[in-house]
Amino acid sequence: MKAIIVTDQAAEAAGMKLVERPEPRAAINDVVVQVYASGFVGTELAWPSTWTDRIGRDRTPTIPGHELSGVVTALGYGTTGLSIGQRVFGLADWYRDGTLAESVAIEARNLAPLPGDVDFTVGASLPISGLTALQGLFEHGHLRAGQSVIAHGAAGAVGSMVTQLAREAGAHVIGTGRAADRQKALDFGAQEFVDLDNDTLEDVGNVDLVFDVIGGDIGKRSARLIRAGGTLVSIVGPSEARPVDGLAVDFVVESDRAQLSEIVQRVRDGRLRTNIGNVSTLDDAVAAFNSTARRAGKTVIRVRP
Numbered sequence: 001m002k003a004i005i006v007t008d009q010a011a012e013a014a015g016m017k018l019v020e021r022p023e024p025r026a027a028i029n030d031v032v033v034q035v036y037a038s039g040f041v042g043t044e045l046a047w048p049s050t051w052t053d054r055i056g057r058d059r060t061p062t063i064p065g066h067e068l069s070g071v072v073t074a075l076g077y078g079t080t081g082l083s084i085g086q087r088v089f090g091l092a093d094w095y096r097d098g099t100l101a102e103s104v105a106i107e108a109r110n111l112a113p114l115p116g117d118v119d120f121t122v123g124a125s126l127p128i129s130g131l132t133a134l135q136g137l138f139e140h141g142h143l144r145a146g147q148s149v150i151a152h153g154a155a156g157a158v159g160s161m162v163t164q165l166a167r168e169a170g171a172h173v174i175g176t177g178r179a180a181d182r183q184k185a186l187d188f189g190a191q192e193f194v195d196l197d198n199d200t201l202e203d204v205g206n207v208d209l210v211f212d213v214i215g216g217d218i219g220k221r222s223a224r225l226i227r228a229g230g231t232l233v234s235i236v237g238p239s240e241a242r243p244v245d246g247l248a249v250d251f252v253v254e255s256d257r258a259q260l261s262e263i264v265q266r267v268r269d270g271r272l273r274t275n276i277g278n279v280s281t282l283d284d285a286v287a288a289f290n291s292t293a294r295r296a297g298k299t300v301i302r303v304r305p
């Protein structure tokens with residue numbers, strides 16, 4: 001099968017290559033999925049799990065990509081809940097070969113059925129952004145109606161989901177980002193927008209929840225805006241930012257079949273809009289990942305037409 005591999009962390013995206021790889025085999029509780037579309041997060045090549053297995057051994061050459069939509073073609077021993085020919089989408093294991101390939105072996109529990117009226121490109125754009133927003137806001141941030149939320153990077157892949165889900169839950173949403181993102185953030189439902197390069201973040205006053213997708217100084221300054229009892233939810237790695245009198249949660253998204261189904265149902269109902277940026281084919285993907293053009297929204301690779 002065709003797949004994109006990486007072998008050299010220092011080379012970053014310039015080290016990505018489209019090559020022939022052996023077809024994956026289904027282990028216990030796995031399915032093999034013929035990939036139709038794959039989602040890619042630009043920071044993946046900096047994640048330790050892209051380079052090593054769970055006990056730190058080199059696992060290169062690695063196939064990146066952790067989101068997928070496609071069709072089940074084989075079932076491993078003991079696998080239940082999915083069938084051959086079924087349309088699925090989901091989130092692949094961080095420490096296994098991923099989805100920038102024509103096929104992937106993946107645990108069945110990481111997948112949910114993809115309804116027939118949802119396009120594969122849309123399916124592959126949802127798992128990481130949708131699950132991260134849902135888990136961050138409600139499981140870790142315990143968001144309630146009437147609370148105020150800073151949604152950093154509100155025009156980005158995760159931030160646009162955070163903005164929409166928080167609004168739907170009855171929160172007041174202050175989106176942030178670059179000057180050029182103002183209208184897009186407002187279109188996703190933010191009631192206010194802070195241009196982080198030109199406005200003063202502190203002018204928004206105190207909030208109940210900060211959803212941080214940026215970190216660094218922005219993370220630290222945001223933590224100081226959290227009112228007593230509020231929460232800083234951060235997804236950009238262990239952070240030093242801590243609210244004075246609240247909770248800080250650094251978390252990594254997990255796959256969840258019921259939540260994936262909930263997210264795709266919202267998309268079908270028109271309550272949630274996905275935020276797809278660049279779409280390219282597997283043949284053109286390496287060039288797309290090496291482009292210096294700004295990526296606005298989720299990068300999706302359409303592996304099969």
Ligand SMILES: NC(=O)c1ccc[n+]([C@@H]2O[C@H](COP(=O)([O-])OP(=O)(O)OC[C@H]3O[C@@H](n4cnc5c(N)ncnc54)[C@H](OP(=O)(O)O)[C@@H]3O)[C@@H](O)[C@H]2O)c1
Nearest residue numbers: 043132153156157158159177178196213214235251252253
């Ligand atoms: N822990 C987890 O489970 C988890 C899950 C998903 C994602 N992540 C991480 O979360 C981060 C965001 O992911 P994403 O897919 O949402 O990325 P994305 O689509 O690039 O969105 C990030 C948005 O924030 C903006 N931004 C970043 N730094 C900024 C700054 N200093 N000032 C103003 N705007 C800024 C970006 O604009 P520019 O493009 O112009 O910088 C972009 O619009 C990544 O680091 C990713 O690795 C973690």
